[in-house]
Amino acid sequence: MLVPTPGSGERLTLRELSAAQLGNCGHITLSSCWSADNFILPSHWIISLPETLWRQGVKSVLGSLWQVDDVVARAFMARFYRALERLPRDAALREAQLACLTNTLNCTSDDNPEPIDTRSPFYWSGFNLYGTPDRLHLSR
Numbered sequence: 001m002l003v004p005t006p007g008s009g010e011r012l013t014l015r016e017l018s019a020a021q022l023g024n025c026g027h028i029t030l031s032s033c034w035s036a037d038n039f040i041l042p043s044h045w046i047i048s049l050p051e052t053l054w055r056q057g058v059k060s061v062l063g064s065l066w067q068v069d070d071v072v073a074r075a076f077m078a079r080f081y082r083a084l085e086r087l088p089r090d091a092a093l094r095e096a097q098l099a100c101l102t103n104t105l106n107c108t109s110d111d112n113p114e115p116i117d118t119r120s121p122f123y124w125s126g127f128n129l130y131g132t133p134d135r136l137h138l139s140r
Contacts, residue, residue: 014052023057027089027136029077036063036128050130060089060131072116072123075107076100081138090133100124 002010030036030049038048050061062080064073076096083092099105100118107116118124 017052017056020056022053025058027060028053028058030063033064033067036065054131060129062129065126065128068126071107071109072118075105079105084136084138088133088135089129093127093129097124
């Protein structure tokens with residue numbers, strides 16, 4: 001479901017995405033829980049959102065295999081995108097994951113000023129990068 005404006009919703013299916021031409025898209029970050037989950041059919045076809053986007057030309061896709069705390073996800077993505085300014089995609093993901101593993105991500109919120117301890121693999125290991133690992137040139 002896409003929500004272009006509050007109170008409205010549009011359904012976007014994998015079938016519709018599989019017909020899209022996305023070759024000009026360098027990277028997509030899926031910021032929803034289970035966005036990187038996939039299913040393998042008996043004929044060994046993989047059905048997933050990252051796989052569909054990649055097959056349609058997106059160079060790389062970042063998604064999560066499970067539900068992640070919103071405060072951690074926000075800090076994780078900020079670290080990932082800052083690292084993308086100087087590192088290849090796979091190294092940027094590694095840097096964000098290592099920040100969690102070493103508990104240096106500094107995840108706080110207005111509700112709780114105490115940083116969340118992100119050393120558990122639950123917080124960082126579910127993020128997966130699909131596609132091209134090379135450098136992504138961002139424009140501001």
